[in-house]
Amino acid sequence: MVDGRNPLEGYLTKIEARRPLSGKARDAFLALRVNSEHYDIYREIVREDEPTSMCCLVVQGCVSRFKTVPSGERQINSFHFDGDMVDLQSALLLVSDHGIRTHSPTTVLRIECNAILQLTLDHPEWAHAFWFDTIVDAAIFREWMLNVGRRAAVGRVGHLILEIFHKLERIGRTDQYKFTMPITQNDLADAVGLSAVHTNRSLQQLRELGMISSIGRTFVIEDLAGMKRLASFDPTYLHPEGPRVLDPNRS
Amino acid sequence: MVDGRNPLEGYLTKIEARRPLSGKARDAFLALRVNSEHYDIYREIVREDEPTSMCCLVVQGCVSRFKTVPSGERQINSFHFDGDMVDLQSALLLVSDHGIRTHSPTTVLRIECNAILQLTLDHPEWAHAFWFDTIVDAAIFREWMLNVGRRAAVGRVGHLILEIFHKLERIGRTDQYKFTMPITQNDLADAVGLSAVHTNRSLQQLRELGMISSIGRTFVIEDLAGMKRLASFDPTYLHPEGPRVLDPNRS
């Protein structure tokens, strides 16, 4: 327990913001057996091609999922913060096809894959909630693919900044338009498919354009509308509208 | 019905190759009400940002999912062939975040999203089967992100060719190492994040290296091992091992 709260509540809050759960479903989730673990910065907590048996939930911190190419170059697939179930897919996947690594000191909860599956059998609401969560995951991957494949450098970096801003805002880690990026330029580069040097120059361009300002890793979005236009950022892909609810009147 | 078979069987075969279903679950699926539709080549069958109410199943043909950037450039996210449920995610997603378009004359089945959801409530096996299907979907997106973000041009094109070869092989559309690519170089380019001209030159390089040969759109993989090495292609990401099965002996 962190400050008296059940550390599973972060994820619950995220799920219930999309669609409230029944009391039973909520209790069953909170009763899950978990292992809490703390990692230092830059620890690999799941390795590529490793057999899976546990899912990871970020309680507090920042991690990324990534894949590498034989030459050693890395592509980051996603960033995750407080309350994210990082590799929910492991519930059904027998072997991990990517690594997971911390970007700051991070507290993680490990949950048995089998327990997750059992939860979906006992509570169909959870089957839908988890499925929807991985659907949103996939939607974000599609957007990133567009980012890396078809946007110019400045747009790519701008888009990533907006997504991170968006995610941090939801968990209360922003102060108006100001927030602290827990990620180095090297890692930003690996997320947008550029070199570190070019990422740096793209950030400078964003500053010159008056879009952002930053001191160290503290960023301020100075022109949100301008950023959105420049990065063609449309939060639809994050699907804040939540899942479809089955109409009980259908035949 | 196409030649006496229920057109839903293509998807059933794919799902059961991963894990057999109970007779009841199979029957319930085959009893789904569907609309069959036939599209010409290059028809947009789902538009970006459109509200969703039906899922699409490809009976026979080839379609892609894609996103566009305001300047009009297109990023293809995936290709789908016979027996693929293209936008299964629409079952829970209220609005589509990408388009779907045919690359050859294609027969499609439309299934009510609500019917899909009902199926998951009546048969938890289906909840897992669909969830696993979208998990594999997401895994492929991650691999494509790596492809577009971190592989050199020749590797990118090679990787895509191998994936398509792999998919066509599973549905019996190959003859040894020979197969017909139902996709133009323009569209290949949109899938790997290159220009059409550069994609063409990468294909030429693959030929010069003795990796492939092709007449028109009929390709032959001449050196499978070489291709795999050059494209760092490892089919793990397609997850042929199938889903985890819940151990009934757990506590």
Added chain:
DNA sequence: CGGGTGCTTGATCTCTATCAACTGGTGTGG
């Protein structure tokens, strides 16, 4: 036979990578 579509080729230019050096902040130990 004409016209469309997709493939191929050449020339040129731009964007991004690479390599290398330098700066500035932070933390640590003497």
Added chain:
DNA sequence: CCACACCAGTTGATAGAGATCAAGCACCCG
């Protein structure tokens, strides 16, 4: 409290990968 090391960020110079533009070719189909 200073010296030093270390790391992230910044800058410059240069090379190379890939984009763009433009033209020509080949095949298919009406």
